[in-house]
Amino acid sequence: MESSSSxxxxxxxxxxxxxxxxxxxxxxxxxxxIKEIIGGGGYGQVYRVVDQRKNLELAxxxxxxxxxxxxxxxxxxxxxxxxxxxxxxxxxxxxxxxxSHFFIMDLLGPSLSQLRKLQDNASFSPGTVLRVVLxxxxxxxxxxxxxxxHRDVKPSNLCIGAAGFxxxxxxxVDFGLSRSLFNKERELRAPRKYxxxxxxxKYASLNMHDRKEQGPADDLICLFYSTIEMxxxxxxxxxxxxxxxxxxxxxxxxxxxxASHLPKRFKDFYSYLSKLDYKDKPDYELLRKIVIxxxxxxxxxxxxxxxxxxxxxxxxxx
Numbered sequence: 134m135e136s137s138s139s140x141x142x143x144x145x146x147x148x149x150x151x152x153x154x155x156x157x158x159x160x161x162x163x164x165x166x167i168k169e170i171i172g173g174g175g176y177g178q179v180y181r182v183v184d185q186r187k188n189l190e191l192a193x194x195x196x197x198x199x200x201x202x203x204x205x206x207x208x209x210x211x212x213x214x215x216x217x218x219x220x221x222x223x224x225x226x227x228x229x230x231x232x233s234h235f236f237i238m239d240l241l242g243p244s245l246s247q248l249r250k251l252q253d254n255a256s257f258s259p260g261t262v263l264r265v266v267l268x269x270x271x272x273x274x275x276x277x278x279x280x281x282x283h284r285d286v287k288p289s290n291l292c293i294g295a296a297g298f299x300x301x302x303x304x305x306v307d308f309g310l311s312r313s314l315f316n317k318e319r320e321l322r323a324p325r326k327y328x329x330x331x332x333x334x335k336y337a338s339l340n341m342h343d344r345k346e347q348g349p350a351d352d353l354i355c356l357f358y359s360t361i362e363m364x365x366x367x368x369x370x371x372x373x374x375x376x377x378x379x380x381x382x383x384x385x386x387x388x389x390x391x392a393s394h395l396p397k398r399f400k401d402f403y404s405y406l407s408k409l410d411y412k413d414k415p416d417y418e419l420l421r422k423i424v425i426x427x428x429x430x431x432x433x434x435x436x437x438x439x440x441x442x443x444x445x446x447x448x449x450x451x
Contacts, residue, residue: 154178154195154233160185162228165193165237176204176309177233181240184225190295191225195235204309209236211308214279220272220304241304242295246288248440249363256366259394260432261439265291266360266424268303273356274417276305277314277349284310284347286355287336288363293440301438314348324411334379335368340411342380350409353420357403364394399427 151173159167165182168190172179177196184191196205215221227236245265249255257265269291276283283290283305290307293300310331316322324346332341338354341347362368369391370382388400402423409415 154197155180155230161193161230161235162226182237190240191237192240193235193237195233197233205234207311208308211281211311212238215275218275220268222304222306240295241292242300243293244289245291245363249288251443252439254366257363257439259364260429260436262360262363263424263428265303266356267421269305269356270417270420272305273352280315281311281313282347282349283308283352284312285332286352286359287333288359321412330376334374334376335370339380339383342376346411348411348413349415350406350413353406353415354403357406361392365392396427398423
């Protein structure tokens with residue numbers, strides 16, 4: 134993972150406020166009309182586009198060819214393999230425009246990070262956050278079964294759909310840091326002795342802090358920390374940028390002392406994962422059982438999610 138100073142530079146260079154990688158009113162592949170930039174990060178930008186043949190709003194993700202070109206290519210490859218799988222945006226086309234790679238995908242709604250900050254106390258209710266966890270469990274199970282780990286699971290990489298009942302649906306995005314678990318012979322890769330830090334400090338597992346190889350369990354530990362943040366409005370190590378300080382906070386983290394809005398049963402989610410090794414395949418059904426048993430009894434499939442006051446599901450959308 135790049136240093137914080139280099140990441141800030143990349144955000145200025147390639148992020149939403151950086152020089153545009155695509156110009157508005159550009160037509161890609163003689164079909165997709167660029168409307169406006171809607172997002173960006175350290176590695177590229179996202180634009181709203183219109184498919185002129187279907188009069189459908191979509192999104193295009195674009196990155197410079199000379200800046201970590203393998204990231205976007207790998208992301209596109211993973212998403213294409215997942216096309217038609219629940220909780221992942223569909224890739225519809227790809228190509229090269231001038232000095233940038235791009236791919237066209239479904240347009241999604243806001244991230245859970247954005248939606249959480251709009252809530253009272255910047256947190257979701259247990260009924261909302263635990264239903265989110267059930268959906269993300271399904272997404273990660275599909276990704277892991279495909280042979281990849283995400284390595285950056287966090288609320289800003291979890292989005293709701295753009296319109297209608299898709300706004301009750303969670304999508305996992307941003308596979309630029311993903312890694313294949315298997316070699317070309319479909320054998321599990323041997324764990325490396327030392328692994329460069331990959332991910333986001335706030336949500337990273339202790340294995341990553343210890344520079345150990347990440348496996349499926351580490352993605353799920355990132356989900357655990359994300360759940361705590363979404364339910365409580367923050368994490369004890371919020372604002373700590375130094376990795377060793379965040380690591381120490383995580384080692385001393387006490388679920389009972391901090392997680393006042395989640396049932397004690399949910400602690401078992403982490404307790405189980407902390408016992409798994411790189412090579413171990415998680416028991417997703419056991420994790421689902423823990424989440425379901427933590428769910429408030431009043432919650433049903435029809436119970437509105439907290440953000441539906443902001444993003445009502447009956448809007449016509451696109």
